[in-house]
Amino acid sequence: MDKIAMIGGGSWATALTKILSENGARVGWWMRSKDDVQHLLRTRHNPRYLSSVAFDLSRVFPSTDLKETVEEADWLVLAVPAAFVQSTLEKLDRDMLKNKRVISAIKGMVPSKNVLVTDYVAERFRLPHERIGVVAGPCHAEEVALEKQSYLTIGSPSLELAENFSLLLRNRFVKAYPMEDLDGIEYFAVMKNIIALTCGIAHGLGYGDNFQAVLVSNAVQEMRRFVHAMNPQPRDLSASAYLGDLLVTAYSQFSRNRTFGNMIGRGYSVKSAQMEMNMVAEGYYAVKSIHELNKKLGVHMPITSAAYHVLYEKISPAVEIELLKEKFR
Numbered sequence: 001m002d003k004i005a006m007i008g009g010g011s012w013a014t015a016l017t018k019i020l021s022e023n024g025a026r027v028g029w030w031m032r033s034k035d036d037v038q039h040l041l042r043t044r045h046n047p048r049y050l051s052s053v054a055f056d057l058s059r060v061f062p063s064t065d066l067k068e069t070v071e072e073a074d075w076l077v078l079a080v081p082a083a084f085v086q087s088t089l090e091k092l093d094r095d096m097l098k099n100k101r102v103i104s105a106i107k108g109m110v111p112s113k114n115v116l117v118t119d120y121v122a123e124r125f126r127l128p129h130e131r132i133g134v135v136a137g138p139c140h141a142e143e144v145a146l147e148k149q150s151y152l153t154i155g156s157p158s159l160e161l162a163e164n165f166s167l168l169l170r171n172r173f174v175k176a177y178p179m180e181d182l183d184g185i186e187y188f189a190v191m192k193n194i195i196a197l198t199c200g201i202a203h204g205l206g207y208g209d210n211f212q213a214v215l216v217s218n219a220v221q222e223m224r225r226f227v228h229a230m231n232p233q234p235r236d237l238s239a240s241a242y243l244g245d246l247l248v249t250a251y252s253q254f255s256r257n258r259t260f261g262n263m264i265g266r267g268y269s270v271k272s273a274q275m276e277m278n279m280v281a282e283g284y285y286a287v288k289s290i291h292e293l294n295k296k297l298g299v300h301m302p303i304t305s306a307a308y309h310v311l312y313e314k315i316s317p318a319v320e321i322e323l324l325k326e327k328f329r
């Protein structure tokens with residue numbers, strides 16, 4: 001039996017725990033809240049996220065004890081929002097992951113360091129990248145709960161690791177495929193959140209599908225330029241791990257990033273939009289990291305700059321989208 005430590009109590013951790021445990025893996029499930037663990041143990045349901053999903057407690061072991069959860073596992077799956085990854089993993093000793101494989105399901109960067117989560121993990125725990133992978137692809141936790149057909153891509157420099165983790169995920173409604181591109185997939189996943197957030201801003205201001213289609217097309221070019229500057233190698237960006245992930249987030253009713261952006265476009269402040277959501281929009285943090293990284297690179301990134309001006313410099317969303325209008329073709 002494969003032994004997994006799931007780190008995080010949010011929607012994505014809940015969806016992945018469902019997939020992995022129903023496939024026969026043993027999932028030690030770490031979350032911060034004692035009350036949520038107690039609720040899960042009593043009722044078999046996560047009280048806060050995807051509450052319709054019932055877990056088999058002979059395979060799923062909720063706990064607030066991070067060290068014990070990690071010690072018992074062969075695989076570590078990281079599913080806390082990127083902003084909390086450092087504070088969560090700092091509780092683990094440096095050599096605790098020595099013989100483990102780590103999968104990041106996070107689509108964001110470590111904000112205080114502006115580094116990819118996988119690079120942070122490799123450095124913090126002295127792990128070679130061959131023991132690390134990412135789960136990517138267009139997949140909303142809410143649709144996993146509904147068992148709607150979904151596709152995931154596991155990226156890792158080790159195709160063997162990626163294939164092994166894909167095997168743990170495949171079921172009658174999830175198809176999972178390995179890919180060798182770790183950095184490209186991860187950067188793309190970080191950036192698609194910024195784009196979805198900007199789509200939400202435009203929608204909140206009253207722009208329609210015609211404008212969003214042009215925004216997304218220009219975004220693909222912006223993302224290609226940035227990812228190539230960070231990690232140049234040939235990649236087919238029309239693959240679902242890249243373009244598919246952008247489309248699902250930019251267009252879906254379930255998207256946290258689009259919903260957050262929509263509130264900003266409608267005039268909410270960042271604080272009030274964050275308070276209104278029970279969920280985390282990664283794009284808010286990603287904008288800052290990518291903007292700061294790009295100070296050195298100097299890549300032409302009008303959409304990211306516009307989102308940064310709105311979210312961190314309090315420039316009016318209407319003004320920024322008006323300026324973008326002139327830049328798009």
Ligand SMILES: NC(=O)c1ccc[n+]([C@@H]2O[C@H](COP(=O)([O-])OP(=O)(O)OC[C@H]3O[C@@H](n4cnc5c(N)ncnc54)[C@H](O)[C@@H]3O)[C@@H](O)[C@H]2O)c1
Pocket residue numbers: 008009010011012013032049079080081082084088105106107108139140141142256278279280281282
């Ligand atoms: N939800 C999805 O459909 C989905 C799909 C793919 C990837 N992801 C990625 O998964 C990651 C987790 O997102 P999510 O959607 O599960 O989150 P979520 O918005 O559903 O839940 C927020 C989570 O953050 C936790 N949290 C809040 N404050 C915290 C703190 N101080 N320390 C630790 N944890 C804290 C909450 O307990 C909760 O578990 C993100 O990087 C996201 O991009 C999500």
Ligand SMILES: O=P(O)(O)OC[C@H](O)CO
Pocket residue numbers: 107137138139140193196245248249250252254255256257258
């Ligand atoms: O669409 P969002 O903003 O909820 O992000 C969730 C996932 O990244 C979708 O693959």
